[in-house]
Amino acid sequence: MGSTSAAPGGRGPLPxxxxxxxxxxxxxDALAALVGRARLVTVTGPGGVGKSRLALRAAARLAGGFPDGAHLAEVGPVRDPLxxxxxxxxxxxxxxxxxxPPLDVLVEQLADREALLVLxxxxxxxDACAELVDALLRAAPGLxxxxxxxxxxxxxxEHLLPLAPLAVEPAAGRGEAEAVLLFADRAAAVLPGFRLEGRVRDGVALLCRRLDGIPLAVxxxxGRLRALSVEQVAARLEDRFRLLTGGDRTAPARHQTLRTAIGxxxxxxxxxxxxxxxxxxxxxxxxxxxxxxxxxxxxxxDADDVLELVDSLVDKSVLERLDGEGxxxxxxxxxxxxxxxxxxRTGDDEPRLRRRHRDWYLGVAAWGEVxxxxxxxxxxxxxxxxxHPNLRAALEFSLAEPGEEQQALVLAGTLWYFWVGTGHLGEGRHWLDxxxxxxPEPTDARAKALWVTGYLATLQGDLDRARPVLEECRRQALETGDDRALAYAVHRQGCAALIGDEPARAAELFEEALWHYDALGELNSNVLMAMFELALAHLFQGDEANGRAWMERVRETCEEHGEQWAYGYCLYAMAFARRQAGDLGRARALARESMRLNHLFRDLLGIVLAMxxxxxxxxxxxxxxxxxxxxxxxxxxxxxxxVGTPFFGSRSFNGPHLECERRARAGxxxxxHAAAFRLGSRLALDxxxxxxxxxxxSPRERETPPRSGDRGGVPLAGQRE
Structure with a gap:
């Protein structure tokens, strides 16, 4: 992004x-190849992303292939199309x-030249550039x-090369991220002796992520390291447009500040x-x-105009279209x-827009629950x-805006399926709490939020939180006549009893909840989970017959309705029962299918139970x-x-683990024993x-168990594979 000067003589005045x-x-490489096969290539991207620098580097690489050289025409300073x-x-x-007219002169002068023109x-x-380029390319075959x-x-x-910001995360096996390397290079120029080490490196990585990897911003x-430490720059990023000024005075005016670049x-x-x-x-x-x-x-x-405006903003690199299906x-x-x-913020429309944004994503959550x-x-x-990011924004608005607290309860409670089914227990509790x-007023929205909170806390093994909120939900439901909330409160109290090693009490509560669900005509994933949990309560008491009967009901209902998430848990119970009956092969197959389905939803709890x-x-x-x-x-x-407390702190759920550990330690x-555990604990989820x-x-692992610090031939936890 530094200043440039014309190169005298030669094949072209590239800076x-x-x-x-x-x-x-x-x-x-991609740009050079594209220019090699297309006569008009446009590098697009937002301000400060490095379009000019990339184009000039590509032109310098390709200049030798053009007898009449490569030339730069800076269009930016030209305000009048004429x-x-x-x-x-x-x-x-x-x-x-x-x-x-200048265009006539250009057509005449370039007609027989072989050159590369950088605009x-x-x-x-x-529009003026498009007209000029079209006329020149038609008149000059070698241009x-x-x-x-x-x-x-x-x-x-025209062929397009959209340019994204620099990577802010390191590529596998390639050291630092490109944005971090750029920061380090420029920092060394203003702060001799600058090194990417320890906390400085972490701070730089955070800075680059916060700045989206935009080269100009980086x-x-x-450049601010002339007066500030990396930590101080990071702390001032909240007002990034005020901070990031004072760029190179010889750079184009539009690159002097980030605000100017975007403006x-x-x-x-x-x-x-x-x-x-x-x-x-x-x-x-x-x-x-x-x-x-x-x-x-x-x-x-008008809503009908949004499509064309979005298209225009994509074309102007304000918006980026994301790859993917759907x-x-x-x-x-x-x-x-x-x-x-x-x-x-300068107008008075922000509250209306943020409320509409919240309402839209409340609809997304409600439809997802259905x-x-x-x-x-x-x-x-x-x-x-x-x-998810927009759901967070909607929740934050509802919690921060006076009078919207009930909507926060509705949204956080409606998302129970996302908190539970896709491994976001902790975040769900954060919003619900x-x-x-x-x-605090006793509304229907609060009742639902209470049982969802109790459910999440139970799955985390936090019965000290789960039991009082579920009891509050049950008490409020009785006082207000909210039969649906009562059914869910009793159901989740059964869950708390199950992991609290009270399988008989749990079975009673599950049966009561299922009676309420049936009276309400309720049939959904929660009802199926109550059946699964009742089956487990019977199995934990040694009652295989009743356990298998309830599992069969879950299986049939899941198959009828195409339900997969609850079915994954049912498969775990079926595997548990098959192992108790001595059918090891079938038990393994069922446990693996349970893990596969839970992995589909990224449901860590279901995965770890099967594992x-x-x-x-x-x-x-x-x-x-x-x-x-x-x-x-x-x-x-x-x-x-x-997930939370291992095995919820439950002796019943922990039994298979303790038996496995005893056998492994004996053999x-x-x-x-220690090396195998270390090896497993370093495996990333996938x-x-x-x-x-x-x-x-592998045979190598069997012959040479990994020592402490070894990777054991598999990715370390958290690494990309």
């Missing part, structure tokens, strides 16, 4: 680089003193044009585009067109979103996962493998730490599931 070019190897031709003539060092910063003169713009030129034959932040894009937008930009700032993360139309329409912006999704880089939010029971469960889980504290059961099964039968059993226990131990040496489903350790 010389005065700062090092960091990263972008893949993008550079002066565009003159600017290009000047860049090509062509002179003409006639009164002919930098076309967005504000996009190629490489343009940079925040939106496409939409000229005939460079401006690094340049803002000035190029129509009034309606600016309005939508500001309104879209209420979204966190990605969103789809339906959401944008609902949330942003009104007060001068409906098109979009996102705005955080830095651009904050700029839009600043404009939104579809959680049925064949679309996986799609529902994925849709809710994609909406906050909402319950703000809204611990598979560990015990690995110690039994003619093909017993004690080493592998201990590996799976290590993997399960890591997962329990992410392995102390070194093997690797642990794959290992449990597909097979045991």
């Amino acid at each position: 010389a680089e005065v700062t090092s070019f960091v990263g972008r190897a893949a993008e550079l 002066l565009l031709g003159h600017a290009v003539l000047e860049a090509l060092r062509l002179t003409d003193h006639t009164a002919r 930098d910063g076309c967005e504000h003169l996009v 190629r044009v490489l343009a940079t713009s925040r939106q496409s030129l939409r000229a005939a034959g 460079e401006l932040a690094a 340049w894009s803002h000035e190029l937008c129509t009034m309606q585009e600016r309005s939508l930009w500001a309104r879209l700032a209420v979204f966190a993360g990605g969103f789809d067109l339906d959401a944008a139309e609902y949330v942003c329409a009104g007060n001068g912006l 409906p098109a999704r979009f996102r705005m880089l955080d830095t651009l979103r904050e700029y839009g939010a600043g404009w939104l 579809e959680w029971f049925g064949p679309r469960q996986p799609e529902t889980a994925e849709r809710t996962r994609l909406a 906050r909402a319950l504290a703000l809204a 611990d059961l598979l560990a015990l099964l690995a110690t039994e039968g003619p093909r017993a493998d004690l080493f592998e059993a201990r590996v799976l226990q290590g993997a399960a131990h890591r997962l329990w730490r992410a 392995l040496t102390e070194e093997e 690797a642990a599931v794959r290992r449990a489903l597909e097979g045991g350790p």
Whole structure:
């Protein structure tokens, strides 16, 4: 992003680089290849992302292949489209003193030349640039044009290379992230002796993530090390537009500050585009067109116009279209979103938009709760996962805005299926606890939030929290005549009794809850879970007949309705029962299928229950493998730490684990026992599931158990595979 100077003579006055070019190897190769086969290539992307730098580096690489050289025409400073031709003539060092239009002169002069023309910063003169490029390419077969713009030129034959910000996470096996390397390079220039070490490295990584990897922002932040430490820069990022000023005075004016760089894009937008930009700032993360139309329409912006405006903002690199299946999704880089939010705050429309945003995502949650029971469960889980950042924003608004506390209770309670079914127990409790504290009056919304809170706390093994909130829910339901809340409170009290090692009491409560559910005509995943839990209560008492009868009811209902999540838990109970009956092969198959289904939903609790059961099964039968059993226990131990109290603190659930550990300790040496556990505890989730489903350790692991600190031939926990 540094200043440039013209290179005298030679094949073309490309500017010389005065700062090092960091990263972008893949993008550079892709751009060079694209220019090699297309006559018009436009590099698009938001302000400050590094379009100009990449284009100039590519042009320098390719210049030797053009007999008449590579030339840069800086379009940015040209405000009048009528002066565009003159600017290009000047860049090509062509002179003409006639009164002919500049375009006529260019066509004549370039007709027989073989050159590469770089048009930098076309967005504000996009129509004029498109007309000029079209005329030149038609008249000069040997000419190629490489343009940079925040939106496409939409000229005939144009090929696009959208440029994303620098990576903020390191690629596998490649050291530091590119954004971190850029920061370090620029920091070393202003702070001799700068090193990426210890807390400094962590602080730089955080900075780069907060700045979205936008090179301009990263460079401006690094420049602040003249007066501030990395920690101080990070602390001041809340007002990033005030902080990141004072760039290189020789750089183009639009690169002097981050605000100026983004404001340049803002000035190029129509009034309606600016309005939508500001309104879209209420979204966190990605969103789809339906959401944008609902949330942003009104007060001068018609819903029917949103599609075209979104398309325009994508074209101008304000919005990015996200890859993936299903409906098109979009996102705005955080830095651009904050700029839009600043404009939104200057008017009086922000509360209305944030309320509409909350209402939309309340609808997403409510529809997800309905579809959680049925064949679309996986799609529902994925849709809710994609909406997660916006659901958080909706919850935060409801908790912060006076008078919206009941809506916070409704939203947090409705999302029970997401908190429980996809492994977000802790976050669910966070939102529920906050909402319950703000809204103590006994409403239907509070009753639901209470039983959901008790459910989450129970699954975490926190009975000290679960029991009082469930009792409050039951008491309120009786006082208000809320039969549905009563059914759910009694059901979850049964769960608390089950993990509290009271299987007989649990069975009574489950039967009572199922009676209430039947009276209400309630049939959903919660009802199926009550049946599964009742089956477990019978199994824990040694009553296999009743246990198997309830499991069969769950299986039949799941198959009838296409329910998969509750079925995954039912399979665990079936595997537990088959092991008790001595049918080890069937037990293994059922436990693995339980794990596969729970892994589909990223339900850590279901996964870890199946994994611990598979560990015990690995110690039994003619093909017993004690080493592998201990590996799976290590993997399960890591997962329990992410769920809550191991085995909920329950003796009943902990029994298979203790039996497995006893057998492994008796059959392995102390070194093997410890090494296998270490190996399993370092497995990332996907690797642990794959290992449990597909097979045991390699011969090398058997022959040489890993020492402390070894990776054991598998990814460390948390590493990308």
